[in-house]
Amino acid sequence: xxxxxxxxxxxxxKRKPYRTAAIVLCVLIATxxxxxxxxxxxxIQNSLQVGLERFGADVIVVPRGQQVTxxxxxxxxxPTAFYMDAQIAKHAAAQPGVGRVAAQVFVQTLSNAxxxxxxxxxxxxxxxxxxxxxxxLTTHLHGRALQPDEIIVGDRILLEPGETVIFYxxxxxxxxxxxxxxxxxxxxVFVPVEGLRQMxxxxxxxxxxxxxxxxxxxxxxxxxxxxxxxxxxVAEVIENKIHGVQAITTTQMIIAVTKQxxxxxxxxxxxxxxxxxxxxxxxxxxxxxxVNERQRxxxxxxxMGARQGFVFRMIVGEAMLLxxxxxxxxxxxxxxxxxxxxxxxxxxxQTPFLxxxxxxxxxxxxxxxxxxxxxxxxxxIQPALRISRLEPYEAIRQGE
Amino acid sequence: xxxxxxxSLRGLTKVYPQGATQVNAVDCVSLDVCAGDFIVxxxxxxxxxxxxxxxxGRLTEPTAGEILIDGVDLKSLDDGALSNFRARxxxxxxxxxxxxxxxxxxxxIALPSLFAGQAVDEKRTLELARMVGLGDKWSSYxxxxxxxxxxxxxxxxxxxxxxxxxxxxxxxxxxxVDTEREVLDLFRAxxxxxxxVILVTxxxxxxxxxxxxxxxxxxxxxxxxxxx
Numbered sequence: 001x002x003x004x005x006x007x008x009x010x011x012x013x014k015r016k017p018y019r020t021a022a023i024v025l026c027v028l029i030a031t032x033x034x035x036x037x038x039x040x041x042x043x044i045q046n047s048l049q050v051g052l053e054r055f056g057a058d059v060i061v062v063p064r065g066q067q068v069t070x071x072x073x074x075x076x077x078x079p080t081a082f083y084m085d086a087q088i089a090k091h092a093a094a095q096p097g098v099g100r101v102a103a104q105v106f107v108q109t110l111s112n113a114x115x116x117x118x119x120x121x122x123x124x125x126x127x128x129x130x131x132x133x134x135x136x137l138t139t140h141l142h143g144r145a146l147q148p149d150e151i152i153v154g155d156r157i158l159l160e161p162g163e164t165v166i167f168y169x170x171x172x173x174x175x176x177x178x179x180x181x182x183x184x185x186x187x188x189v190f191v192p193v194e195g196l197r198q199m200x201x202x203x204x205x206x207x208x209x210x211x212x213x214x215x216x217x218x219x220x221x222x223x224x225x226x227x228x229x230x231x232x233x234v235a236e237v238i239e240n241k242i243h244g245v246q247a248i249t250t251t252q253m254i255i256a257v258t259k260q261x262x263x264x265x266x267x268x269x270x271x272x273x274x275x276x277x278x279x280x281x282x283x284x285x286x287x288x289x290x291v292n293e294r295q296r297x298x299x300x301x302x303x304m305g306a307r308q309g310f311v312f313r314m315i316v317g318e319a320m321l322l323x324x325x326x327x328x329x330x331x332x333x334x335x336x337x338x339x340x341x342x343x344x345x346x347x348x349x350q351t352p353f354l355x356x357x358x359x360x361x362x363x364x365x366x367x368x369x370x371x372x373x374x375x376x377x378x379x380x381i382q383p384a385l386r387i388s389r390l391e392p393y394e395a396i397r398q399g400e
Numbered sequence: 401x402x403x404x405x406x407x408s409l410r411g412l413t414k415v416y417p418q419g420a421t422q423v424n425a426v427d428c429v430s431l432d433v434c435a436g437d438f439i440v441x442x443x444x445x446x447x448x449x450x451x452x453x454x455x456x457g458r459l460t461e462p463t464a465g466e467i468l469i470d471g472v473d474l475k476s477l478d479d480g481a482l483s484n485f486r487a488r489x490x491x492x493x494x495x496x497x498x499x500x501x502x503x504x505x506x507x508x509i510a511l512p513s514l515f516a517g518q519a520v521d522e523k524r525t526l527e528l529a530r531m532v533g534l535g536d537k538w539s540s541y542x543x544x545x546x547x548x549x550x551x552x553x554x555x556x557x558x559x560x561x562x563x564x565x566x567x568x569x570x571x572x573x574x575x576x577v578d579t580e581r582e583v584l585d586l587f588r589a590x591x592x593x594x595x596x597v598i599l600v601t602x603x604x605x606x607x608x609x610x611x612x613x614x615x616x617x618x619x620x621x622x623x624x625x626x627x628x
Contacts, residue, residue, distance in 0.1 A: 011502035303492050303494075304487065394460065
């Protein structure tokens with residue numbers, strides 16, 4: 001015979017299957033939403049962090065006032081175009097703490113034009129100085145330099161190596177596809193700056209709309225600081241010393257983007273807090289009803305020799321088991337739905353996703369499961385205390 | 401009869417507030433019960449019989465007076481000791497169907513073993529089930545049993561820990577005459593084995609089963625001349 005507290009708890013839960021299911025569902029929803037929201041936010045933050053780390057630059061120098069468009073370009077691959085004097089790269093290189101410097105030229109291609117394959121974000125890079133694409137070229141093209149008419153595309157651009165694509169009337173051959181980063185790079189086309197300049201020069205003849213970018217113009221300067229130098233201090237020096245530029249650190253970029261989601265995050269957090277509160281109140285109410293309904297039975301248990309602690313543990317145990325089961329199911333359902341709908345979320349939020357690593361995910365699961373179980377305990381503690389402290393005879397009398 | 405006093409009630413009083421006034425459910429009751437005694441307390445409904453039984457089992461705290469069982473003042477026991485005392489020393493049979501609906505007949509009978517900190521003795525549990533005539537129903541659940549069968553399960557449960565004292569509150573209230581006689585014969589048999597039985601009932605004919613009889617009126621206990 002398996003008679004014992006856990007067995008009695010399980011038997012009690014079987015007594016009212018619909019009520020048990022309702023509580024489990026309530027906690028399932030609350031835990032599931034909390035899990036999905038947390039994973040979403042962490043995925044966005046992770047994606048930004050990892051993407052910008054892979055990106056290699058510590059500081060990005062752009063014309064003053066272009067911080068937001070730069071963020072959109074680097075984080076979401078949103079096509080953009082702005083220009084400044086190429087001499088800025090040289091000035092920046094001369095500043096203390098600046099290690100490597102690479103200039104880039106941005107071009108936004110045309111949509112609905114025969115001369116362009118579509119609207120893309122083209123980045124012209126300097127093969128000699130670049131430290132964003134070049135490591136990839138060394139590994140994948142065995143160090144072979146790109147020809148002016150060869151391009152590398154991001155993972156999210158639907159082009160395969162060997163395919164040819166037209167921009168402003170000039171043809172380019174895809175020679176490689178970058179690994180996914182979850183960043184704007186995935187939606188960017190990288191062209192050697194020489195090829196980009198040739199395309200610009202030919203655009204008045206070949207394109208429906210000519211490009212007017214002077215040969216001495218660049219869009220951004222990517223800087224890698226020297227070991228030990230602080231990117232924020234280097235950025236400050238650059239802004240002070242070079243007129244008309246804005247130096248953005250990658251950390252700033254993460255903060256700025258995270259702030260963009262702060263509103264959404266706050267709404268989600270408010271909804272979750274309300275959900276949890278509702279779940280807690282509902283469970284507390286249900287357990288008050290359960291205790292009232294079983295008052296005579298609980299008094300009987302005390303009369304048979306059950307200690308106050310036994311009755312207390314039985315009530316709280318039931319609640320913890322229910323909320324634990326709801327939490328576990330909520331996490332499972334949420335995880336399945338999240339992985340299934342990840343693409344839809346990415347599209348709707350227009351932001352990259354990089355799921356938390358297994359350790360972080362396990363920690364989150366353990367935390368949320370613990371939260372669900374503790375919530376069950378909190379919700380049932382008052383009725384459990386009340387009934388366990390009641391005299392057995394009073395419990396029996398009141399329960400009649 | 402063993403003449404050692406097992407249960408001693410001294411000026412036992414239980415007062416309940418009723419609106420602005422107070423009702424003395426049990427009013428200064430003093431009684432000595434010897435081990436192996438069989439006491440029948442009669443009286444009409446609502447007169448305080450159940451309250452008195454609950455006081456003896458310390459299911460409720462007296463407003464005044466003391467209860468000594470085997471010389472131990474029950475007031476001095478904390479929850480753990482009191483629960484242990486109830487589980488090991490006393491068997492309760494209540495006047496209502498008092499089974500746990502989610503546990504089988506066998507599990508219901510064995511339940512007090514759990515509270516007494518004893519391992520469940522399946523052999524004894526089955527023996528008790530057979531003794532009360534439910535040997536073939538041991539795996540059934542309370543909702544599948546008749547009122548009389550449930551009452552018999554409650555009696556078997558009260559006996560599982562071999563209590564020294566059996567407190568029975570209207571134990572035959574909803575039983576037919578034959579089953580009533582079977583149950584009371586069981587009580588008498590246990591009493592002959594040395595168990596003290598205190599039975600409260602509204603039915604005066606049951607005093608024939610007791611060794612001493614009392615009548616309860618307005619919270620006080622007086623000897624029933626019919627037997628004592």
